[in-house]
Amino acid sequence: MDSISSKRSRRLNFSLIIEEIKNQVLQRLESVTSDNDFTSGDELGGSKESSIRRRRKAKDALTKSGEAGKAEQKKPTSAGATLVEEEKAETGNVTRAVFLKYIRAVGPVVFLIMTVIYTAYQGSSTYSAIWLSMWTDDSVLTNASRAGTSEYNNKNTMYLTIYALLGLAQGATVLVFALVSASRMVKASGELHTGMLENVMRSPMAFYDTTPMGRVLNRFSRDVDTLDVALPSTIRSFYSCMFRVTGTLITIAYSTPIFLVVVLPLGILYWFIQRFYIPTSRQLRRIESTTRSPIYVHFSETVSGAASIRSYGVQERFVAESRYRTDNNLSFYFASIVANR
Structure with missing residues (x-):
């Protein structure tokens, strides 16, 4: 018990x-x-x-929180709240920092050497034209009665020798310029490509969530191609055009000084044309570049989802969308060519 x-x-x-x-x-x-x-x-x-x-207070709080959640869902999403934003094109002039960045990639000293070499080439080319004009205007050589004399032959040999040396100087300077510019511009393109690749690889995960892969492919394909091919050709054309126009003006002014009267009105006319052409061409190029990214984005998404597209039988819709994006890009490309002409 x-x-x-x-x-x-x-x-x-x-x-x-x-x-x-x-x-x-x-x-x-x-x-x-x-x-x-x-x-x-x-x-x-x-x-x-x-x-x-x-219990009543808790129920009221839950009801209010549910109503607040529904109201939040009904609110229109702002532009900044979108996950993937539309690619924007720059406006206005190209900033000085862009030019300085490319010059630093080429090398400031090398860029100065390139300018000096092309100046020497254009100077020898211009002076050869002036020398040829002096040769034809020489009073001794224009006198047919002195033909065959020692003075006639010595002057003719002097003019011919200096003209040949000027031709050799043109060939040597343009060859050195081509070699230096080609090697350094390829190096500059490689440095800019490496820098862009490092920035992309070190970007946070949010970058990959908000940036379509086609946009990245556009930067690494078309833009790098511009650095490799288009930009060096444009720089060489700039050198050639600027120095050739300057040399032509100097040559004509030396032989026909009255021509300088016409230069000022022509300069004003060209300035007005540039005021319209340069901003238009620049913006068309920018829009053409930004409208190319959707082509890569749509193509990569189509390839990755090819099985789903075929299973739902919507191949024609995706083909039409691809054609539309390509035509939209080519329309701006064609407009830039027309503006150039």
Whole structure:
């Protein structure tokens, strides 16, 4: 009997301990969820009225939060909230920093040497034309009665020798310029490509979430091709055009000084033409570059989802979309060529 009574007392004590733990847990829960209006006696007692009020408050809070969530969903998403934004084209003049960056990639000293070499080439070319004019206007050589004399032969040999040396100087300078410009511009393109690749590889994951892969391919394909092929050709054309026009003006001004009267009105006319042509051509090139990215984006997405496209039978829609994006890009490309002409 004593053992049975001891067991019952132990069970009773154990149940009392569990009940006390439950009460403590409930008290802590009520103290966290209750408002400041409730008294400590209500919290400890866990009265029915306070629990009903707490339930009502919790229900109202859930209802308000649900309504706020629905209202937030109904709000129109702002432009900055979109995951992938449309590629934007720059406007206005090309900043000086762009030119300086390319010059630094080529090498400032090398760029100066290239300018000096091409100046020497154009100077020898211009002076050869002036020398030829002096040769034909020489009074000794224009006198047919002196033909065959030693003075006639010496002057003729002098003019011929200097003219040949000027021709050799033109060939040597243009060859050195071509070698230096080709090697350094290829190196500059490689440095810019490496820098762009390092920036892309070190970009955070958000960059890959918000930037389509076709846009990255456009930078590494067409833009790098511009650095490799188009930009060196444009720089050589710039050198050639600038120095050739300057040399031509000097040559004509030397032989026909009255021509300088016409130069000023022509310069003003060309300045007005440039005011319209350069901004138009520059912006068309920028738009042509930005409209090329959607072609790569659509093509890469089409290739990756080819199985789904065929399963749903929407091949024609994707072909039409690809043609539309290609035609849109080519329209700006054609417009830039027409503006150039």
